Structures are given as C-alpha cells and as structure tokens.
Amino acid sequence: MIFGSVPLADAEGAVLAHSHRLPGRVLKKGVVLDAGAIAALRESGVAEVIAARLEPGDVPENDAAMRLADSVRVPLLSAGRAGTGRVNLHADSAGLVTIDSVRLDEINRVDESLTLATLPDASPVAAGEMIATIKIIPFSVPGDLLARAETLARAAPPIALHPFRKLRAGLVLTELPGLKQSVTEGTIEATQARIDSLGGTMLPPLRCPHAEAPIAAALAQLIAAGAEILLIAGASATVDRRDVGPAGIVAAGGHIVHFGMPVDPGNLICTGELHGRPALVLPGCARSPKPNGIDIILRRLYAGLPVGPAEIMRMGTGGLLKDTDARPLPRARAAGKPLSSRTTAIAGLVLAAGQSTRMAPYNKLLIPSAGKPLLARTVDNILSSAARPVFVVTGHLEAEIRAALDRRPVTFIHAPRHAEGLAESLKAGIAALPSTVAAVIVCLGDMPLVTGRIIDRLIAAWDPDEGRAIVVPTCKGQPGNPILWSRRFFPDILALSGDQGARALLK
DSSP states (O other), rough: OOOEEEEEEOOOEEEEEEEEEEEEEOTTTBBBHHHHHHHHHHHTTOOEEEEEOOOEEEEEHHHHHEEEEEOOTTTEEEOOOOOOTTEEEEESSSSSEEEEEHHHHHHSOOOOTEEEEEOTTTEEEEEOOOEEEEEESSSSEEEHHHHHHHHHHHHSSEOOOOOOOOOOEEEEEEEOTTOOHHHHHHHHHHHHHHHHTTEEEEOEEEEEEEEEEHHHHHHHHHTTTSEEEEEEOOOOOOOSSSSSSHHHHHHTTTTOOOOOOOOBTTTTOEEEETTEEEEEEEOOGOOOOSHHHHHHHHHHHHHHHOHHHHHHHHHTTBBBBOOOOTTTSSSSHHTTOOOOGOOOOOOOEEEEEEOOOGGTTGGGGGGGEEEHHHHHHHHHHHHSSOOOEEEEEBBTTTHHHHHTTTTOOOOEEEEETGGGHHHHHHHHHHHHHHHTTEEEEETTTTTTSSSSSHHHHHHHOBGGGGOOOEEOOETTTTOOOEEEEEEHHHHHHOOOOOTTGGGGGOO
C-alpha cells in the first residue's frame, strides 16, 4: 500500500485518509474516491489529498477483517458486518469463553496491521455478547500476511465457546446448634442465584446434622432425585480433606479429587466425585452472592470443562479477587492506606415503586420469571455484582414488593410521592443514600437479563478522575439502562420532576 499526498489527477480509486467537509457534502475517511468525489474536491479548491493506494496483492481492510474473522470463527460464534476494518464476534449461546493465549499471541505477532482482541480467559458470557474484535489497522494489508494469519487461526483457533448445560444441582445444608436460620436461608438464596445464572435448576435443598453419615444419606437422596451436581454447605468451614463434608462424600461411595484452591475468597473448597457426579464441599464465602472461587468452579462444570487438580492449581493468576465489604478488614485499610476513588462504595439503587399501569391489574415486577418474581431476578443479579450497598425504592404494593425480596440483603426506601412519576421514586432513593456512597447505579426493577457481569463492567469503566463520571451502556448505538451516576450529579437528580427520570440529564 502506498500512503501519502496524492494529486487529484492520480487519486481515483484511492482511499481517502481524512474526512473533507465540502459544500453540501461530506467525504468521510475511508471512502474510495470515484470521479464524482474528485470533481467535488476540485470544485472546492482542493488540489491534492492524503490517501492510500492499494498495490497488487493488497486486501482492503473490510475484506481482510472478514476473512480473518471467518478463519477464527468456531461453532457458536457469529461475526458481525465489517466496517472501518473491524469485525466483532458474538456468542450464539450463553457459556464460558476459553482463550488460548499462546495461539492468540501468534496471530497478533504476524504483523502490526492485524489485531485480534478477546475477553479474558474463562469469561462467562450471555447469548449475543461480544467476545472478540478484529481490527485491521491500515486501509489494507498484504495478502501474504493475511494468509499467514488465516493459516494459524484455522490450524488451532484461539477462541472457544463452551455452552452452559442445563444441569440439576442438589444442595445439602448441614446444621449445628446455634446456627442462625438467616445464614441457612442466605446460603440457599446465593446458591440458587448462581445456578440460575448458569441456566441450571436446583432441587429442593436438604438439611441434615453436621455429621458424616447424615451427609452421605442426603447425597444418596439427591442422586435418587436426579441431581447431576452435588453441593454441600457445611455449618462449619472445612479445614481438612478428612473433615465432615469430604468424609460424607467418601462414605456415600465417592472420592476426594482436590482440597483447596489458589483463589481468595474461596480457598477452602473441596472437590470430589460421587457416582460420576461432581461433588463439592463449599467454602464459607459461598453463603455470599459476591464473586468467589465457587463461581469459577461452577462455570467450568456447567460448561462441561474438567476441574481436576491441574486445572485448579492453574487458577492462581487472577485468583486474587477484589476486596468486598463482606470482609472484616479490606486490605487497603489494614495497611493504613487511604482508599482511592476506585474502592469507594458504588451503590445499587433499584426502582420498584411504579404502579405498572400498562399491565394493570397485574404488577409486572411480581410476575413469576424462572421460578421467582421478576423483581427478585433483577435484584439477585445486582447482588451478584460488586455494587454495594443495594437499595430498593418501594411505593405501589409495598408489602408485596418487600415479600418478593424476603431475606435478601437490601435496604428498602419508601417513596411517598411515587404516584407523581418516576422522578419522585428516583429522588427518594438518591436522597436516602449514605454519605459513603461515591456513585450509584440506577437500575429498573424489570430488567432480569442485565447480569451482574454487565453491572461490573459499568463499575470498571467508572473513573471520575479521568472524566468518566457517568457510565451508560449502549445497544446498537442507543443508550440504555442501568446508568451509573457520580455523587456530584445527585443535586441535579434531586431537582428533577415528572415521569422522565434522569434521562434528560445525559444531554
């Protein structure tokens, strides 16, 4: 490819490098100059342009991006349309993405003109989510370089998508004197949310004394009921592979595969096998809906990937999960260091006060969805994210809304003027946020498909020091929900009125 200044007399067929705004017309960067475009440039007094001229064997950027996408694409991946040298790859199914970084690096090392970027290895994705992007840097690439990258990609594709299987999980909860009922119920809720997020189902949980024989009997009962994955939540943490939980697996006829993992929180997980089924003794942190080691293990099991000692021992890279407020002493405070704006509380605010007039006499938030009220699914997703604390604004049918979220770790805020419009519900929630909250994610109660992972991506993008004080998700270029707002905008939100929420503030 020849790049540089080109007289208009020689520019026909060249690719324009920079946009030109002409009277009544704009010639955009990347357009192939034809006779009409050159005439328009000449009439505007332009004598030469910066452009790229393809040489024999060069492949235009969009064609090159599409060819590389075709060579990388494997089952369950779809390629979008090429534009400005870019093609995005999307998941056709919910599942776990695995990346062969060695193969990926080989493709990217072919030449600086060819780039392939992916999500991190072992990322869970929803159907339709983007998992990779191909970008051709210049306006064209030599055909031999493209062919080399295609050969590498086809020989060993660096990306794979493993769809989640619809497995039935069985949960055994052991009990000791003095164990609070709320702890047991919280464990059930957190486990149910994890299984739901992976597309699985959970059998009714079984409770038994914290002893080897009752655990073995409960496991046998779950297998008879059709459980394909067995989970044991002990009343006391497992401290040895011969402890009560693992011993129950062995007594039932199984064996222990591995004890411990280089992931924190989640170190004290014990994995085993019973009659061909995975059997896990959960760590204490599994009672929390926040990300921990059990999430990593369950994703692999539901994706049909092995979880043996070799796989677990390789989980140390990235195994130090971020601090959560469930820990009694976050590391930054323990070291006597001030917390940066990145570790300041980002709250979740769920708007659930509306009268649902379009579905009257029903309240859409209370309609069952996948075995639970639609609002409960939305809140469970938020609780699986890093957003803390989580508040729910109530108004219409307040008692029923509270009941739908029974025992979930949320704080309710009543909006007395909720009937006057969405702004009143939003203002009630914002006004009640504690001073420790530096930003808030405003979530609508009827968005059960917005996952905790999406909310975490919004949080990761927030950086008021770099000018990203508001974070808005988009779909096909259109802004959507939920939206993250920094505290400095709270006074503006409190000045709103009517039924439009904070959308007008985005302008």
